[in-house]
Amino acid sequence: MTQHAQHTERRDAVAPGTWDDPGALHTLRELHRSGALAAEYPAVPSLLARMPRSQLPAAGQLLARLDPKEVRRHAPEVTAVPVAVTGHSTVAPVVAPLTAELARHGLLLEAAVAPYGSYLEDLMRPARAEEPQLTLCLLDPQTVFDDVTTPWRVADVAAAARARLALLGSAVRMHQEAGRGLLVLNTVPLLRRFTHQLVDLRSRSRLGAVWRDFNTGLLELAERHPGVVVVDLDPLTGEGVPAYEPRTGQYARARLSDLLLAAYAREAAHVVRARLGRTRKVLVLDLDGTLWGGILGEAGPDGVELGSGLRGEAFQEFQRTVAQLGSQGVLLAVSSKNDDGPVRRTLSGHPGMVLREDDFVRINANWKAKHDNLRDIATRLGLGLDSFVFVDDSLFECGLVADRLPEVAVVRVDAEPALHAPALLADGWFDLFELTEADLERAGRYRTEALRQEFREDTGSYQEYLEGLGIEVVLRPPDDTELGRVSQLTLRTNQFHLATERLQVAQVAEWSERPGHHVIAVRARDRFGDHGLVGALFLRRDHETLRIDNFVLSCRVFSRGIEDACLAAVLAFARDTGATAVTGRYLPSPRNTAFASFYADHGFAVTGTDPDAPDAVFFRHDLAAPAPAPAHLRLDAAFGPFDGDRA
Template identity: 50%
Template sequence: MTKGLDRLRDLRAQGLLEKAYDEVPRLLAGETGEPEVGGLELRTAGRLLAGVDPAAVLAHRPATPVITVAVTGSCTVGPVRDPLTAELARHGMLARTVTGDHGAWLRDLTDPAGALRAADPEFTLCLLDAGAVFAEVPVPWRPEDVEEAAGRLVDRLAAIAADWPGTLVLNTLPLERRYTHQLVDHASRARLGALWRDANARLLRLVESSPRVVVIDLDPLLGGAVPVADPRLAQYAAVNLGAELLAGYAREVAHLVRSLRGRTRKCLVLDLDNTLWDGILAEDGPEGVAASGSLRGEAFHTFQRVVKQLAAQGVLLAVNSKNDAAAVREVLTGHPDLLLREDDFAAVRANWAPKDANLREIADELGLAPDACVFADDTPAERAQVRHGAPDVALVALGADPALHTTALLADGWFDTPALTDEDRARAGRYRGERRRRELRAGTGSYEEFLTGLDTRVDLGPPRAHEFPRLAQLTQRTNQFNLTGLRLREDELRAYAADPAHRLLLAARTADRFGDHGLTGALLGRYHESAGVLELENMWLSCRVLARAIEQACLAALLAAARDDGLNAVEARWLPTPRNHRARGFYPSCGFEDVTPPNRDPAAGERRYRHDLTRLPAMPDHVRVDPPVLERTGHRDG
């Protein structure tokens, strides 16, 4: 029995589970990054956590994210609740689940007065199995009958998706042998397989037309030799999706929730010896390490290919290794086996300092918080030190066999994101520009001289058609300068931009002498015409351009535009989150008056501000802003 489960039982027995909920992620993840509670043991952990009172947790830990999840499906779906509860807890989130009636997925999703809609879930899981199709085919049946039934099912799901208020999570339908082999001729089996894959392809393409739909492809889980179901449980209890499959599905859902809640990691930090190459550099020398030429060497080469693939999609790479810097540089620049080179890494720490200290320095150098980093290392003692000294860093436990490195790296989907943008793909190049900025900083006297030397320019205006995916990503990923914690989807942002009479949505695009930062900030507001007030609902600014007065410049430009437009005031609010405490004084620093009502609940921490536009803040000298034009048309309500 694992220590993590024992500790969970002890906390529950003592009535302390709610108070100590912040311990749960560590208990489930383990001290060295190897899961303390893994596989189907998560069901046990989930049962222990299912009785947790969310209100009691929030009373002790008010910053804990609570996720309301509704679950329905064409079969018995109750068994997904425990692993899902545990998977969300493993990532520091608290599940509040609502389960629909057995097999009543269509009614659950279409009844406007039903229990699922009444719960107002943030995520709705509709678990479907092959029975959702075969229940509607005649006996005897032909492949063409299945094709028609599958088409009707996908059409129903498309109609539901178009109207569902939250995120709707669907899945591809596994086709089991008990269905295919009811056909005795191979030609009919081939026909059934082809049309079944066509139906699943239509399901997967729903995400293209319905931005609030996510379809989890079960094929990668089944490809890992996970059985679809136990035939006895399927027959007698309608458990058509088995425990192992549901555990893997729950993990994928947790990764999805994490990414939509802005918890996607941004930087992969790698050890070198027996992680990126075979051998120990300090003992074997540059000529003694390898990443090809042998079975083990080729495994390291494969791992490097995977790492490079992640980097091409915007994952920043860094090195954290106990080695001499000169020797590491020699290998990274000239070793013939290496696919990854020095320029592929945004930061390199090769020294004999503790790795937790190096990780904190890497995060600081890249303008990230430690909880944006993932550290992969093959030494348990090093990972344990990082867990203790930099607990917010996610750990990937690499074992002695490099053939398993890729599986370990990808297991937790740390870098999963709702959508990939051009900004993501260009991120590595931008951080190379950041290295040149650091060189400029090192060569100038004061910080003010450095900022002046940057020649920063900001284009502030309505978002362009192709920018909405990046804009949604910015709201979902930004934590430090997200003044209310608000996160928005692409369809919501498009709706706001389409209503300039009532809503204000501006995108900030930033560049300097070293290159284009891309879309780095946004402002969202609402007009109250009767009062002549613009209510600034939120501001976001990417952490990579913080501390350069860009946020002050954007707000100063907005205030000037509001006064020119004849408005009387701009109002705003700050709502504390676990990560935005440094922005608490932002509005007062720009001349806003604190107008928080005295009877406001102090536990909520919300502050309200107002600027009367009589004395505008000065534009920072070192930032040039193309000022926005407030395009208000038509009738505006109050």
């Protein structure tokens, strides 16, 4: 049997992790019934990945019954997410779908549900000790219409909407000024049950305009407050999700339908995932049946479906979606069971191609297993597999990758190309809080990285390679335009992230403005190009001690001496400003264990742990003999004016 024939035969073969497996819910129920669900919680994401989406609410009901403390006792490695849930009406029904959506990503919801209708008091109160740093505030049509008396006119609704928006604006400002973390609001659907109480069409049009102004005001709250996210419900209701169910709305005061809450929970889970730094960076695509129709090895470049005909246009539209993601910094790669030459000729020369060869940072067209190709791409890019999304139309290939590489997000598309884009976009894998210049330049930088790889292969020793790179490291306080990138590094970097603190832009700005505090941005370049802003140090002066509260560095510049240069610069700054010691803090996470000994390896001694965080380890350097920066690079460090006041 030829390789092409084997490929064709296996595309729809059954494999581990079969999609839309109704038995997955049965397995979950059995685990719950036997009392083993808490202990088996780490296996839940794979069960939910195989489950039809229609079964997720039932799964959420089971998972919401678990005691989070019991789950953490059995599986301390699972990340718990404390969330305060409040709103205008009954909000408890969102807990089950949100539990399921977070569990799909290996997260454990710890929900604190506020009493009915208490949202304004919840937002306006002062901060409390150890409260959740994430608040979901659900708004519904009664947020406005509770203030409208019967009979009413459009002008009455407009007045109520303006007053409610002003009150919400004040509440949001107080929530943010109290430093209570991320706040998630939502736009409010306008229901037919209100529009059609007006019998004249002109009034209905005016009501629609009033309502859109109200939602615009809600969306603008996110522009005014960096710590606010507004989930727009219009795209969800626009795709047919019902906004309201009359019986539960009337009798249970649940003013948003269960289906809309389930869709909202998925969007909210994407926000949580972005906040935890779990945004994906790489999109790896199959070709045959995914980017074009047909099998290239059998039909040839001129025979694939692409650009002409209904299906060819659908494949072309999917490519436009992929290109749009790529234009915003998502790295595109190919893993295809095909011969390399025909693939590159098709990418470069087919008139229907939207994506071209240069749009991909890596093309692996060969006959190796897909999971091996993904490992190769990850190695060459210097990225973890947990930053990858893999798209394929083959059930076999998707199942095999999901089984062999569980950290990879797998998106299975089917034989209908018109549904490829919705499948890819359904989970918001690439969602982030703010797009930065570094995102837009990412693809070019990773293409440059391929040149570094070639240079490395042509040099003898690793030291010779480093000396030939001509690395320059610049340390400076970030300007206002760079705060978003610094925040993004804390949110998205997981490996060299010594204290794993996730900071929004406002928190970075607040830190840098405090007396005795320094935020230092790390920039790097070499003979092949500019790496850009790749790291950040968060320093705090406490009398004669300079504390490194956090140190984060992009994974793409590991092991080139940049981290050593940064630490040497901090020690020199401390000594030059009269400090007698520098302390560092390491807080373990599932992804940063490779750097547990970083401080110890650089002359720091262990001094103890943090009573409030027993896993955190403190280190101290007495500045007696600080090591200089590595000789193979040039260091330019200027930390700004010294402020010796204690924080």
